[in-house]
Amino acid sequence: MSPVERTAAWVLNNGQYDEKEEEGGAERSREEGRNTEKYELEISRLKERLRVSGRRLEEYERRLLAQEQQMQKLLLEYKNRLEDSEERLRRQQEEKDSQMKSIICRLMAVEDELKRDHAEMQAVIEAKQKIIDAQEKRIDSLDAANSRLMVALTQVKERYSVTPNLRNGLSPTNPTKLSITENGEFKNSSC
Numbered sequence: 237m238s239p240v241e242r243t244a245a246w247v248l249n250n251g252q253y254d255e256k257e258e259e260g261g262a263e264r265s266r267e268e269g270r271n272t273e274k275y276e277l278e279i280s281r282l283k284e285r286l287r288v289s290g291r292r293l294e295e296y297e298r299r300l301l302a303q304e305q306q307m308q309k310l311l312l313e314y315k316n317r318l319e320d321s322e323e324r325l326r327r328q329q330e331e332k333d334s335q336m337k338s339i340i341c342r343l344m345a346v347e348d349e350l351k352r353d354h355a356e357m358q359a360v361i362e363a364k365q366k367i368i369d370a371q372e373k374r375i376d377s378l379d380a381a382n383s384r385l386m387v388a389l390t391q392v393k394e395r396y397s398v399t400p401n402l403r404n405g406l407s408p409t410n411p412t413k414l415s416i417t418e419n420g421e422f423k424n425s426s427c
Contacts, residue, residue: 239286244279 237245 240283243282
C-alpha cells in the first residue's frame with residue numbers, strides 16, 4: 237500500500253466519516269457517490285499536505301546537513317586553532333626552558349669564577365698573613381733587641397757615673413767591646 241492509501245484507510249477506520257445506513261438503495265448509492273467525492277477530495281488534500289510535508293522534510297534535512305557541515309567546519313577550525321595554540325605554547329615553553337638552562341649555566345659559570353676568585357683571595361690573604369706573622373716575629377725580635385740595648389745603655393751610663401777615670405765609658409787598661417750577635421743580643425768582650 238502507498239502512503240496515501242494507508243492514510244485514507246486510517247481515516248476510514250477511525251470513524252471520521254461514518255456511513256449511515258439508509259434504507260433505500262438509490263439514496264444509498266447517491267450517498268456513497270457523495271462520500272466517494274468527499275473521500276477523493278480529502279485524499280487529494282491529504283496528498284497535497286503529504287507533498288508539502290515531504291518538501292518541508294527535505295528542506296529540513298538540507299538545513300540540517302548544512303548545519304552539520306557548518307559545525308564540522310567550525311569544529312575543524314577550532315581544532316586547528318587549538319593545535320596552533322598548543323604548538324605556540326610548546327615553543328614558548330621550550331624557549332623558556334632554554335633561557336632557564338642558559339641562565340643556570342651562566343650562574344654556574346659565575347659561581348665557579350667566584351669560587352676561583354675566593355680561592356685566589358684566600359691564598360693572597362694567607363700569604364699576607366704569613367708576611368704579617370713574620371713581621372710580628374721580627375718586631376718582637378727587634379723589641380727584644382731594643383730592650384737589651386736599653387739595658388746595655390743603662391749599664392754604660394752607670395759605668396760612666398761610677399768610674400770617673402774611664403774615658404768614653406771604657407777603662408784604659410781593660411778595654412771592652414760591645415758587639416751584637418746574629419740573634420740581636422749584645423755581648424761584652426774584652427780585647
